[in-house]
Amino acid sequence: MTSVNHDVPASPTRSRGRALAVLASAQFLVVLTTSIVNVALPQVRAGLGLSPAGLSWVVNGYVLLFGALLLVGGRLGDVYGLRRVFLTGLALFAAATLVAGLATGPAVLIAARAGQGVGAALLAPTALALVLVLFPAGRARGTAMGVWGAVSGAGGAAGVLLGGLLSGALGWRAVFFVTLPVAAVLLPAAWLWVAADRPRGGSVGLVDALTVTGGLVSLTYGLSTWGGGAAWTFLSGGVVLLAVFVVRQLRGPDPLVPPRVLVVGRVGAANVLMGLLGAVWVGLFFFLPLYQQKTLGYGPIRAGLTQLPLALSITALSWATPRLDRVLPRRVVLAGGLVALTAGLAWLSRAPADGTFLGDLLGPSLLIGSGLGVAFVELTTLSSAGVAAQDSGLAGGLVNATRQVGGACGLAVLTALAAAAGYGAAFTAAALTAALTTLLSLAIVRS
Known part of the structure; x- marks a missing residue:
């Protein structure tokens, strides 16, 4: 392998800011797509005649292909150029989204969701790698990671919020069509504002x-x-x-994954923890809207609006995390976030069948959002710290892959658990997973 990989021309602060806005917006779109269909799932099931197992694959079809191909997407970026693969993934993502919105049967919808996952697997790791190349290690990168964490964390909750509003007012197809204008704007913006990099070449594996x-x-x-x-x-x-x-x-x-990457700094440990966090993340945004609609009787609009505190707390703590790192050891900040996440999920698991938003959902939502915001930023930063330039695409693919694969596996297990014992059991299992993540973070992450 050559010693130099992605040579991006030096850019003034304003140009880097525009590039970060484009790349972060693409990441927001990817995370949004993971959860935006969740509130609309009852409508999708009724409209297309999906079974309960088939309904879970409307989510897992996207999450699984996304997670399984992220390593390949990162490697393709290293070999053929980050911006080139990013643009290809964004175009494929948009095309699959159009097919999903027009789907007339379960098979077409699940296949389109898988196509979205493939496109996301190309654009997500290359977007993160471009951010790492554009912003050198230090305060500038910390700020960029705060922005990245804010849009990534808020994307999950914002997806549920928008999904509820759109599906309630316009029907389930609107949750797909809403992202098409965003993709249409991002494609030319990325071409104009994200500098082209030099491909490394080599084999994809x-x-x-x-x-x-x-x-x-x-x-x-x-x-x-x-x-x-x-x-x-x-x-x-x-x-x-x-x-x-x-x-x-x-x-x-x-x-495809050189062992040298995993032993740099805390890259290996951060990816293990991110996999566990992904199981909690995806499971939460799948089951919380279902609990609100199936158990509490919320309509899709109300279910979406009640996600707003969760979205705001994720965004606020993602933005604040780099600033906390300047005054506290990173392991302390990470552990504090994971403790808040665990407490919030444990509280949520006790929500009764006749629960209220103020009494049973607001407090847990604020704790969970705060914990997710902190943990996502810290683990994303640790997963790339010290990685060489030629492996930036791989590092971006690896951390995204562990989160998505952890989410897909966690959702599969939690779905079976919820079917047997109810939503409370699924939230309890998620809380135990978060507690395990907290203990592991104390054991394997050092300042």
Whole structure:
């Protein structure tokens, strides 16, 4: 491998600010798409005749393909150029979104959601890598990561908010069509304002890409069909394919995930923690709107509006986290955020069937949002700290992949748990996962 990868021309502060606005907006779009359909799921189910398992795949079809292909997306950016792959992913994402909005049957909708996931897997890691290249380590990067965390964290809650308003007023198809104008604006803006970088060249690693993608898809499908006759077959197949992938990374001449990346700083530890956080993140934004609508009887608009405190707290704490890092050790800030997340989820798990917003949802939402905002920024920063320029695309793909794959696996498990024991059990399991993440962060993250 060459020692220099993504040479982006030096840019004045104003130009970097415009580029960050474009890249952060694309990230917001990606995260928004993960959750914007959640409030509309009852309408989607009624309109297209989806089964409960099929309904979960409207979410997992996007999350899983997104997570499984992020490593490939990051590697493609390293090989062919970050901006080029970013623009390709954004165009594919927009096309799949149009198909989803026009879908007339379950198969077309799930396939379109998978197409959105593929496009997101190309644009998300390259967007983060471009931010890392544009903003050198130090205060400037810390500020950029605060912006990145704010839009990423707020995207999940804003998706539920917009999903409720749009589906309630215009129907479920509107949750897809609303993102098309944004993508149409971002494509020329990225072409004009994001400087082109120099590709590194080399191979993509097709065999590695196929084994890791096949392994993750098989593993997650096995978890989502737990109790069925084929579940063990898919679980076993997923484990075998992932084992082959790991062996190839350790022994191959040009691995998709070079082991050197995982041992830089706290990259490996941050990705483990991000995977656990992803399980909580995706599960929360899937089950909270369902609890509000199915148990509390909220309409989609009301369910969406009640997500506003969650969105605001995520945004506020994401923005504040880099400033907290200047006065407190990073491990203390991270642990504090995870404790708040755990407490909020534990509180939410006790919400009764006749709960109220002020008495049972507002407090947990503020705690959960604060914890998510802090944890996302800290783990994203740790996952890229010290990574060489030639591996920036891979680092961006890896941290996004662990969050999305953790989310897909967590959602599969929580869906089965909720079906057997109710939403409270799912929130309790999420709280226990957050508590485990807190303990691990204290053990493996140092200042």
